Amino acid sequence: MMTAKTSMLIDNPESKDATAKDNYQVNDFVVRFANTNGTGSASANNMFAKAILRMGIPVCAKNIFPSNIQGMPTWYEVRISEKNYLGRRGGKSEMVVAMNAQSIEEDIQSVKSGGYVLYDSSKHLSDNLHRDDIHYLGMPISSICLKEYTDPRQRQLFKNVIYVGALAALLSMDFTLLKGLVRDQFKGKEKLITPNIYALELGYQYANEHFICPLAIKVEARDLVNNRILVDGNTASGLGAVYGGATVVGWYPITPSTSVIEKFASYCHRLRIDPASGKKNYAIVQAEDELAAIGVAIGAGWNGARAFTATSGPGVSLMTEFLGLAYFTEIPMVLVNVQRAGPSTGMPTRTQQSDILSCAYASHGDTKQILLFPDSPTECFEMGAEAFDIADLCQTPVIIMSDLDLGMNDHLTDEFQWQDDKAYQRGKLLDKEQLDELKEFGRYLDVDGDGICYRTLPGTHSEKGAYFNRGTSRDNYARYTEKPKHYVENVDRLTQKFVTALNYLPKPAIVQGKKSAKVALIYYGTTSHPITEAIDELSSHGISVDTLRIRAFPFHDEITQFIEKHQDVFVIEQNRDGQMKTLLVNELQVDPKQLTSIINYDGLPMTSYQVVQGVLSRFSDKEAAKQTKKKAG
Amino acid sequence: MSYVKSAFKHPRLPVNDLGLTYRDYEGALSTLCAGCGHDALTSAIIQACHELSIEPHKVAKLSGIGCSSKAPNYFLNKAHGFNSVHGRMPSVATGANMANQDLLYLAMSGDGDSASIGFGQFAHVVRRQLNMVYMVANNGVYGLTKGQLAATADKGVKNKAGDLSLFTDIDLCVMALQLGASFVARSFSGDKKQLVPLIKAAMSHKGFAFIDIISPCVTFNNHNGSTRSYDYVHDHITTAAVTDFVPVKTEITSRSDSGESEDVCLHDGSIMRIQKLSENYDSSNASKAIIDIEQHKAKGEILTGLFYLEATASEFHEINNTCDTPLNKLDQDALCPGKRVLPGINKSFR
Numbered sequence: 001m002m003t004a005k006t007s008m009l010i011d012n013p014e015s016k017d018a019t020a021k022d023n024y025q026v027n028d029f030v031v032r033f034a035n036t037n038g039t040g041s042a043s044a045n046n047m048f049a050k051a052i053l054r055m056g057i058p059v060c061a062k063n064i065f066p067s068n069i070q071g072m073p074t075w076y077e078v079r080i081s082e083k084n085y086l087g088r089r090g091g092k093s094e095m096v097v098a099m100n101a102q103s104i105e106e107d108i109q110s111v112k113s114g115g116y117v118l119y120d121s122s123k124h125l126s127d128n129l130h131r132d133d134i135h136y137l138g139m140p141i142s143s144i145c146l147k148e149y150t151d152p153r154q155r156q157l158f159k160n161v162i163y164v165g166a167l168a169a170l171l172s173m174d175f176t177l178l179k180g181l182v183r184d185q186f187k188g189k190e191k192l193i194t195p196n197i198y199a200l201e202l203g204y205q206y207a208n209e210h211f212i213c214p215l216a217i218k219v220e221a222r223d224l225v226n227n228r229i230l231v232d233g234n235t236a237s238g239l240g241a242v243y244g245g246a247t248v249v250g251w252y253p254i255t256p257s258t259s260v261i262e263k264f265a266s267y268c269h270r271l272r273i274d275p276a277s278g279k280k281n282y283a284i285v286q287a288e289d290e291l292a293a294i295g296v297a298i299g300a301g302w303n304g305a306r307a308f309t310a311t312s313g314p315g316v317s318l319m320t321e322f323l324g325l326a327y328f329t330e331i332p333m334v335l336v337n338v339q340r341a342g343p344s345t346g347m348p349t350r351t352q353q354s355d356i357l358s359c360a361y362a363s364h365g366d367t368k369q370i371l372l373f374p375d376s377p378t379e380c381f382e383m384g385a386e387a388f389d390i391a392d393l394c395q396t397p398v399i400i401m402s403d404l405d406l407g408m409n410d411h412l413t414d415e416f417q418w419q420d421d422k423a424y425q426r427g428k429l430l431d432k433e434q435l436d437e438l439k440e441f442g443r444y445l446d447v448d449g450d451g452i453c454y455r456t457l458p459g460t461h462s463e464k465g466a467y468f469n470r471g472t473s474r475d476n477y478a479r480y481t482e483k484p485k486h487y488v489e490n491v492d493r494l495t496q497k498f499v500t501a502l503n504y505l506p507k508p509a510i511v512q513g514k515k516s517a518k519v520a521l522i523y524y525g526t527t528s529h530p531i532t533e534a535i536d537e538l539s540s541h542g543i544s545v546d547t548l549r550i551r552a553f554p555f556h557d558e559i560t561q562f563i564e565k566h567q568d569v570f571v572i573e574q575n576r577d578g579q580m581k582t583l584l585v586n587e588l589q590v591d592p593k594q595l596t597s598i599i600n601y602d603g604l605p606m607t608s609y610q611v612v613q614g615v616l617s618r619f620s621d622k623e624a625a626k627q628t629k630k631k632a633g
Numbered sequence: 634m635s636y637v638k639s640a641f642k643h644p645r646l647p648v649n650d651l652g653l654t655y656r657d658y659e660g661a662l663s664t665l666c667a668g669c670g671h672d673a674l675t676s677a678i679i680q681a682c683h684e685l686s687i688e689p690h691k692v693a694k695l696s697g698i699g700c701s702s703k704a705p706n707y708f709l710n711k712a713h714g715f716n717s718v719h720g721r722m723p724s725v726a727t728g729a730n731m732a733n734q735d736l737l738y739l740a741m742s743g744d745g746d747s748a749s750i751g752f753g754q755f756a757h758v759v760r761r762q763l764n765m766v767y768m769v770a771n772n773g774v775y776g777l778t779k780g781q782l783a784a785t786a787d788k789g790v791k792n793k794a795g796d797l798s799l800f801t802d803i804d805l806c807v808m809a810l811q812l813g814a815s816f817v818a819r820s821f822s823g824d825k826k827q828l829v830p831l832i833k834a835a836m837s838h839k840g841f842a843f844i845d846i847i848s849p850c851v852t853f854n855n856h857n858g859s860t861r862s863y864d865y866v867h868d869h870i871t872t873a874a875v876t877d878f879v880p881v882k883t884e885i886t887s888r889s890d891s892g893e894s895e896d897v898c899l900h901d902g903s904i905m906r907i908q909k910l911s912e913n914y915d916s917s918n919a920s921k922a923i924i925d926i927e928q929h930k931a932k933g934e935i936l937t938g939l940f941y942l943e944a945t946a947s948e949f950h951e952i953n954n955t956c957d958t959p960l961n962k963l964d965q966d967a968l969c970p971g972k973r974v975l976p977g978i979n980k981s982f983r
Binding site: 050053054227229230231239242243245247248250271272274277278279280281282283285287288289291292293294295296297298299300301302303304305306307321322325415416417418419420423424456457458459460461462463466467468469470471472479480 | 661688689690691692693694695705706710711712713714715716717718721723724725726727728729730731732733735736753754756757761949950953954955956957960961963965967968969970971972974975978979982983
């Protein structure tokens with residue numbers, strides 16, 4: 001048994017040495033919170049991250065949680081990085097707040113040598129949890145709560161706030177600012193402010209009295225956040241749909257997409273109530289399953305409302321028949337796919353980018369779907385709105401390919417912006433007057449030769465424009481036909497339509513020097529998060545790289561040109577099979593040998609280390625091959 | 634069977650209030666088998682729409698997959714139609730209705746479409762109280778795939794190939810009654826006198842109106858031993874009440890003089906006149922209706938007529954509190970919160 005005494009840093013000579021060196025690690029470390037889910041730790045942990053943000057220091061937070069409501073281990077990893085390295089760093093953490101007895105053994109192992117573990121010393125820590133190379137900060141949090149509070153729920157909840165208070169002292173956070181944050185957070189619930197601040201102070205005082213503060217890791221206020229905000233992608237997607245004019249939603253709850261709709265609903269509740277009547281300018285149906293959810297969106301899209309649904313892998317599987325119908329009957333709608341680890345139920349609370357192929361060609365027959373790949377909550381917001389224009393312009397579903405990491409974790413991202421003069425683009429939609437002037441209407445007549453035809457809505461005109469929308473093969477006037485000529489004409493026009501679609505899709509984001517580098521990285525969505533750090537790391541190895549971030553499918557020509565310009569192209573993604581690489585090879589005239597996959601599919605966000613190792617190992621392989629060749633020669 | 638529909642219109646065809654003739658409510662030429670019950674149903678729909686002076690383009694026709702679901706192509710060619718995927722019409726209808734509550738939603742489905750592959754969707758669209766007319770052309774058999782038994786085929790009957798229906802049959806009217814539909818009726822495609830007033834009343838009703846229509850399949854389920862053949866239905870059909878539909882503008886001159894009669898005022902002011910044939914009949918009692926249906930079934934009879942009507946029921950948009958303007962007609966000003974509110978939203982993430 002370790003005694004409480006030795007766990008206190010102030011009595012620990014080793015740590016005195018550490019601080020005496022005055023060699024602080026400032027604004028560059030990881031704090032990992034180990035909690036039990038359902039204990040209210042999430043809001044306290046979030047408060048910690050936000051306080052760092054308000055000190056002007058870039059921060060990224062990852063929630064690593066189970067598919068469970070109460071009682072299982074959950075982690076919250078906060079990376080503080082002055083250099084704006086906002087991907088998951090990976091490896092061990094400088095500090096662990098170990099609040100879960102279930103996982104404490106593993107948690108103590110996850111502390112970096114020389115690092116700290118803050119734990120609840122109300123009970124003795126067993127000897128086998130002792131490591132010589134880390135510092136133990138024992139704080140009797142449960143005992144404090146037992147003494148201070150009578151309500152069992154409060155005793156539980158304030159534990160979390162108390163350790164945040166202690167961290168403020170230990171890491172030299174701005175305590176006044178932290179208290180201000182509490183006031184902001186509980187605005188409107190004033191009763192909660194005083195007890196929360198009191199709990200913060202309990203922790204803060206205890207740490208100051210018992211530990212040498214600050215530790216060798218600490219934060220210092222900077223001005224590096226600028227106009228950025230800390231928000232999750234699902235909130236942004238939901239808000240984007242409000243801005244994009246979505247009025248009809250059909251959905252079925254599924255992790256990790258649920259909060260897209262919940263946020264859409266809560267923003268609608270604030271922003272979409274008709275001021276005169278108090279009635280809703282929107283309608284949401286929680287459907288019986290994903291089949292119905294997308295059916296609702298398609299029915300509404302056919303009838304001219306901007307409609308969407310959100311789901312994840314298993315839901316996408318169920319929706320594919322309907323996606324084929326919408327592709328073939330050319331109905332606009334938006335689907336937000338917040339990807340998780342598959343196949344099957346897979347790991348519902350872990351992240352992956354593994355629906356690329358199943359979405360690109362969703363449904364039976366020759367099909368193709370438009371995909372958008374946001375890499376940040378800012379893009380979730382922008383694409384979340386823009387997707388409705390694209391769907392209307394192209395008269396086809398648009399799938400926004402988010403993922404659990406992007407959707408459910410808070411990311412530091414550029415603030416949301418909107419141009420009021422940007423009008424919704426409804427595409428080739430005929431109103432009564434236009435129909436009056438029209439000589440002849442055929443729903444699938446390619447009047448403009450761009451593969452996109454004119455559509456009409458039910459109820460528009462008493463004589464013209466009605467057609468029978470059907471999943472069966474049809475002629476230009478929407479009449480059933482199985483004549484080879486009509487069928488081929490129709491599906492060829494759809495091919496043409498997806499070429500036209502490129503005009504409306506966001507182009508890839510390319511960064512290259514005046515003189516092209518030999519090495520290039522292609523990535524998309526959340527694999528862009530570790531890239532800044534990876535580029536710096538690679539450059540320290542003498543490797544300079546050009547980069548291309550894919551933002552949409554079908555692919556623009558720029559992607560082919562970019563690949564052709566580079567000798568070694570790495571496609572970085574989060575699935576086992578290198579699905580984007582497959583899609584690139586399948587769609588573009590590129591030599592598969594030119595592309596090398598760097599993949600991560602363990603369900604956790606990719607780290608820069610993985611990217612760097614992927615690149616380096618390719619070169620060491622090449623070098624080895626050269627050597628072998630030489631020897632053989 | 635003819636392959637071309639004549640464009641000729643008799644000059645003295647009766648016109649309705651809109652100046653439209655019966656022919657203005659027709660659709661494409663039917664490709665169903667000669668004698669198919671569904672064609673009689675189509676003609677009943679046309680008659681009901683014409684007589685009620687429904688503006689054809691203010692109707693949205695919806696269907697799933699199957700012989701029944703082809704039918705919307707054969708009526709109201711000035712209306713938009715949506716032939717969706719198998720069993721999924723209810724969700725498409727839900728979305729369409731959510732987008733624009735000002736249209737009349739006429740949906741056609743079949744026994745396979747609603748009682749098997751789409752049973753779940755059927756149940757949930759009833760729950761939602763969508764303002765629509767949901768008609769099932771029920772023949773107890775799969776037509777387009779040539780004669781397999783449907784879930785509505787009575788347990789113990791044989792199909793044409795001699796396969797026995799082994800499992801419990803589903804009565805969609807009982808389901809609709811249980812799930813809270815506010816208008817539930819059953820009829821027979823061969824009985825226009827009963828069917829047309831029911832369709833008219835369903836169209837005038839605000840809320841979810843369900844009509845199960847026995848519609849014999851001449852090709853695959855008209856044999857001896859079938860309980861959905863023309864002969865069998867004729868011999869075993871019975872009704873609890875005779876219903877007549879009195880449209881809004883008609884002056885009510887006389888009341889029915891035989892039996893007990895009840896007038897129920899529908900949402901649009903028209904009247905459903907119900908002449909009870911049995912003392913037990915009560916159009917406002919859904920559980921009684923279920924018992925009634927089951928008791929007749931036990932006797933080998935097919936009970937038809939109006940089973941249940943709750944004229945003051947709420948429909949989806951009232952429950953949702955949707956704005957009066959159809960959602961698909963709201964402009965950007967009404968939909969987009971604009972730049973103005975973003976600073977506040979951004980601030981909440983700092």
